[in-house]
Amino acid sequence: MNDRLIRKARPAGLAAVLIAPLLAFSLMGCAPQGEEHVVTIDGLKYSPAELEIHPGDKVVWNMTSTGMAHDVVSNDGLFQSELLNEGEFSHTFTKEGEYGYHCTPHPTMTGMITVVAPE
Numbered sequence: 001m002n003d004r005l006i007r008k009a010r011p012a013g014l015a016a017v018l019i020a021p022l023l024a025f026s027l028m029g030c031a032p033q034g035e036e037h038v039v040t041i042d043g044l045k046y047s048p049a050e051l052e053i054h055p056g057d058k059v060v061w062n063m064t065s066t067g068m069a070h071d072v073v074s075n076d077g078l079f080q081s082e083l084l085n086e087g088e089f090s091h092t093f094t095k096e097g098e099y100g101y102h103c104t105p106h107p108t109m110t111g112m113i114t115v116v117a118p119e
Contacts, residue, residue: 046111
């Protein structure tokens with residue numbers, strides 16, 4: 001009688017062993033996304049000019065029509081937007097560090113993104 005119970009239990013145990021890795025793999029894409037942060041162009045400055053975020057967070061620079069074209073260019077060449085009168089540009093930061101950026105036509109327009117590990 002115990003033999004029958006063991007034989008019946010084996011297929012169920014085998015199915016669990018086969019399904020578990022597939023389930024784990026499918027849930028990998030369900031990890032929470034990073035947060036989205038908005039930086040606006042306010043006259044001749046980025047607002048906020050300094051921002052602290054976490055790896056995986058996205059920063060969106062929102063450019064509204066001010067009569068002047070602006071861009072967003074990282075000091076280290078990591079990202080660069082087109083010169084825009086309006087619209088938006090975004091970049092997702094994946095590594096910790098400090099990322100300075102500026103506006104090419106307006107060198108006094110600068111900003112800093114600091115990426116830190118979550119606590």
